[in-house]
Amino acid sequence: MAEAGAAEPVVDRLAIVGLGLIGSSIARGARRFGLCRTIVAVDADESVCARVRELGLADAATTDAAEGVAGADLVILCVPVGAAGAVAQAIRGHMKPGSVLSDVGSVKGAVVAAVTPHLDAGVTFVPAHPVAGTEYSGPDAGFATLFSGRWCILTPPEGADETAVARVRGLWEGLGAIVETMSAEHHDLVLAITSHVPHLIAYNIVGTAADLETVTQSEVIKFSAGGFRDFTRIAASDPTMWRDVFLNNKDAVLEMLGRFNEDLAALARAIRWGDGEALHDLFTRTRAIRRGIVAMGQETAEPDFGRARPSPEQTAEPQEPR
Amino acid sequence: MAEAGAAEPVVDRLAIVGLGLIGSSIARGARRFGLCRTIVAVDADESVCARVRELGLADAATTDAAEGVAGADLVILCVPVGAAGAVAQAIRGHMKPGSVLSDVGSVKGAVVAAVTPHLDAGVTFVPAHPVAGTEYSGPDAGFATLFSGRWCILTPPEGADETAVARVRGLWEGLGAIVETMSAEHHDLVLAITSHVPHLIAYNIVGTAADLETVTQSEVIKFSAGGFRDFTRIAASDPTMWRDVFLNNKDAVLEMLGRFNEDLAALARAIRWGDGEALHDLFTRTRAIRRGIVAMGQETAEPDFGRARPSPEQTAEPQEPR
Structure with a gap:
C-alpha cells in the first residue's frame, strides 16, 4: 500500500518476478515512494517467498509466475538474464491486455531476443537496466534508495507504445533514477x-x-x-x-x-x-576520468571511498577463508 | 613535541624526507602518538616545505637533505622509489653514527640495491613498507591514523643490527600498524x-x-x-x-x-x-577471498564499501573531465 502523502501511483498493480537485491529494492522503493497500490512478489524459490512475507515486502508472494502476474499493470523480471526467456514463456497467456512487461537485466539484446517470441498480443515489452547494485544478493540485501541518483537505461524497440514506455520511465524516476534511452545494441x-x-x-x-x-x-x-x-x-x-x-x-x-x-x-x-614516460602519461590521463565521475555525483570524493578505517582490535590472525 | 600523556618516544629526533601522503601521515602520527621529541621535514620542493610549516607538521622544514638529517636518530625516506638512491647519495656523510635509515617504498629489492652503496659506516638501513594509502597525494592528504590496523612489512638484511630493527618496528607499532618481517625478494x-x-x-x-x-x-x-x-x-x-x-x-x-x-x-x-560451469565455479571461489579479507579487518563489510549514496541533486549533466 502507498504511504500517506506519497505521489500519485504510477501503476495500480505491480508484479516483481525475482526478489533478489534488485527486485527487493524495487519492492521497498515502490512502497516507500508510493509508486503502486499493490505489489505481488513472484519467486521460484519458496524460501525467498517466505522471507518476502516475513519482511513484508509485498502484498502477496507466490512461486507461481502465471498466477502472480495475473491482473498486474506492470510486470518486472528481476531474474538472471539467462532465465528471462523461460519466465516469459511461463507467463505467456496470463498477462493482462494493455499491461507492460519490463526487466532489469544487465544485458539487453539477448533478453529482447529471448522474451519477444513469448509476448502476448496487447502486451508491450520495455526493457530496462538500472545501473546500480552492491556485492550482496537476496531479498535481505535490497534497500529503497539503491537507485537514487543512478542511471536507468531503457531500450524500447522502435515504435514501442509511448504510454507503456512512460509507465516504465515513471516507475524508475519515482525510484530516484535518471532515465536515459538507447538501443539495446x-x-x-x-x-x-x-x-x-x-x-x-x-x-x-x-x-x-x-x-x-x-x-x-x-x-x-x-x-x-x-x-x-x-x-x-x-x-x-x-x-x-x-x-x-x-x-x-x-x-x-x-x-x-x-x-x-x-x-x-x-x-x-x-x-x-x-619506458617511464609512457607509463607516466597514462597514469596522469586516468586521473581526469575519476574527476569526471566524482563531479557527476556517481562517486564519492572521500579518500578510499570513505571506507571506515578498522580499529586495531578488529584485526586478528588470518583465518582460512571458507 | 610529544603530546602530554603519550608513551615513551621511540626516538629523540625523527627526520622525514618527502612530505607527501605517507610522509605527512607519519609526521602527524608521530606527533599525535608521542613517538619522537623532534620532527624535521625535508622536501626538495620549497612549496611543500612552506605548506608543512603552515600545517605545523614538523619542528623544522628544509629543502636541504644533508642539513635535515643531521643529528637525527631515525631518517625515513618517503620519496618515490626511483628517487631513493639519489637521496641516499645526498645525505651520505651527514647521518649520525648509530642512527637508522629506513624508507616506505612499495618496492624493496631495487631500493636496497640503490641505497646500500651510499650507507655510511655505523648507519643501519632497515627497509620498510606500510601497506596503506589513499588515492590522494601531498602534505594535505595525510592523516595520523592512516596506518592503524594496516600491515607494515620490514625487510631487514640478514644480520641487521637488532636494536636498529626494533627502533623501526617500534615506530610502526606506535603508529598502529602490525609489523611483519620478510625478505625483500x-x-x-x-x-x-x-x-x-x-x-x-x-x-x-x-x-x-x-x-x-x-x-x-x-x-x-x-x-x-x-x-x-x-x-x-x-x-x-x-x-x-x-x-x-x-x-x-x-x-x-x-x-x-x-x-x-x-x-x-x-x-x-x-x-x-x-562454458557456464567454468565461469560459475570461478565466480563462487572468488567470494571466499573477500570473506577472508573482511574477517581480518582489512576491509569493511558494508555494502559498496559503505560509500555515501549521492542524493539526486548532486547529479548533473556530464561535463567533459579536465
Missing part, C-alpha cells in the same frame, strides 16, 4: 566496458591471486590493502547473475576485452623496456 | 600480486575506456556505477610514485601479469565457448 556495448569487463578482470585477478604457489592465500589477504581488496568487492557479486551476463553479451565483452588486452600488452612492453 | 613478489598488478590493470582499463570511439567518455562516466568506477580510484593514484614502482619491480610484475593473462585467456575462451 548500444547498451550492450556501453555496459561491456563500464561493467562487464571490469567484473571479468576483477574475478580474474582474485582467481589468479588465489592460485599462486609462491604467495600464500593468507599473505594475499593480509596485504590486500595495497589495492587488491578493491577488486574483491565486485568479485563477490552473484555468480549466477554474472555467468549469465557473460554468456549473453559474448560479442561485446570479447570485443572490449580484446582492446583491454592490446592496451595491457603495450603497458607490459613499456615496463619491460623501461 | 619475497616482499616484491607478494606486493606484485596484491598491489602492483591490481594498479596496472586499473590504470589500463581506465585508459581503454577513455580511448573508445564507439562509447563516449560521457557515457563511460555516467554508467560507471556498474563496476568501472571502482577501478578509477586506484587509477587516480600518484603517477610518479607508480611509474617508479613498475620500473623498479619489473620482473615480479611481469611474472604476475603473465599469470593474470593466462587466466584471463582461459576465461575469454570459456565465454566464447559458452
Whole structure:
C-alpha cells in the first residue's frame, strides 16, 4: 500500500518476478515512494517467498509466475538474464491486455531476443537496466534508495507504445533514477566496458591471486590493502547473475576485452623496456576520468571511498577463508 | 613535541624526507602518538616545505637533505622509489653514527640495491613498507591514523643490527600498524600480486575506456556505477610514485601479469565457448577471498564499501573531465 502523502501511483498493480537485491529494492522503493497500490512478489524459490512475507515486502508472494502476474499493470523480471526467456514463456497467456512487461537485466539484446517470441498480443515489452547494485544478493540485501541518483537505461524497440514506455520511465524516476534511452545494441556495448569487463578482470585477478604457489592465500589477504581488496568487492557479486551476463553479451565483452588486452600488452612492453614516460602519461590521463565521475555525483570524493578505517582490535590472525 | 600523556618516544629526533601522503601521515602520527621529541621535514620542493610549516607538521622544514638529517636518530625516506638512491647519495656523510635509515617504498629489492652503496659506516638501513594509502597525494592528504590496523612489512638484511630493527618496528607499532618481517625478494613478489598488478590493470582499463570511439567518455562516466568506477580510484593514484614502482619491480610484475593473462585467456575462451560451469565455479571461489579479507579487518563489510549514496541533486549533466 502507498504511504500517506506519497505521489500519485504510477501503476495500480505491480508484479516483481525475482526478489533478489534488485527486485527487493524495487519492492521497498515502490512502497516507500508510493509508486503502486499493490505489489505481488513472484519467486521460484519458496524460501525467498517466505522471507518476502516475513519482511513484508509485498502484498502477496507466490512461486507461481502465471498466477502472480495475473491482473498486474506492470510486470518486472528481476531474474538472471539467462532465465528471462523461460519466465516469459511461463507467463505467456496470463498477462493482462494493455499491461507492460519490463526487466532489469544487465544485458539487453539477448533478453529482447529471448522474451519477444513469448509476448502476448496487447502486451508491450520495455526493457530496462538500472545501473546500480552492491556485492550482496537476496531479498535481505535490497534497500529503497539503491537507485537514487543512478542511471536507468531503457531500450524500447522502435515504435514501442509511448504510454507503456512512460509507465516504465515513471516507475524508475519515482525510484530516484535518471532515465536515459538507447538501443539495446548500444547498451550492450556501453555496459561491456563500464561493467562487464571490469567484473571479468576483477574475478580474474582474485582467481589468479588465489592460485599462486609462491604467495600464500593468507599473505594475499593480509596485504590486500595495497589495492587488491578493491577488486574483491565486485568479485563477490552473484555468480549466477554474472555467468549469465557473460554468456549473453559474448560479442561485446570479447570485443572490449580484446582492446583491454592490446592496451595491457603495450603497458607490459613499456615496463619491460623501461619506458617511464609512457607509463607516466597514462597514469596522469586516468586521473581526469575519476574527476569526471566524482563531479557527476556517481562517486564519492572521500579518500578510499570513505571506507571506515578498522580499529586495531578488529584485526586478528588470518583465518582460512571458507 | 610529544603530546602530554603519550608513551615513551621511540626516538629523540625523527627526520622525514618527502612530505607527501605517507610522509605527512607519519609526521602527524608521530606527533599525535608521542613517538619522537623532534620532527624535521625535508622536501626538495620549497612549496611543500612552506605548506608543512603552515600545517605545523614538523619542528623544522628544509629543502636541504644533508642539513635535515643531521643529528637525527631515525631518517625515513618517503620519496618515490626511483628517487631513493639519489637521496641516499645526498645525505651520505651527514647521518649520525648509530642512527637508522629506513624508507616506505612499495618496492624493496631495487631500493636496497640503490641505497646500500651510499650507507655510511655505523648507519643501519632497515627497509620498510606500510601497506596503506589513499588515492590522494601531498602534505594535505595525510592523516595520523592512516596506518592503524594496516600491515607494515620490514625487510631487514640478514644480520641487521637488532636494536636498529626494533627502533623501526617500534615506530610502526606506535603508529598502529602490525609489523611483519620478510625478505625483500619475497616482499616484491607478494606486493606484485596484491598491489602492483591490481594498479596496472586499473590504470589500463581506465585508459581503454577513455580511448573508445564507439562509447563516449560521457557515457563511460555516467554508467560507471556498474563496476568501472571502482577501478578509477586506484587509477587516480600518484603517477610518479607508480611509474617508479613498475620500473623498479619489473620482473615480479611481469611474472604476475603473465599469470593474470593466462587466466584471463582461459576465461575469454570459456565465454566464447559458452562454458557456464567454468565461469560459475570461478565466480563462487572468488567470494571466499573477500570473506577472508573482511574477517581480518582489512576491509569493511558494508555494502559498496559503505560509500555515501549521492542524493539526486548532486547529479548533473556530464561535463567533459579536465
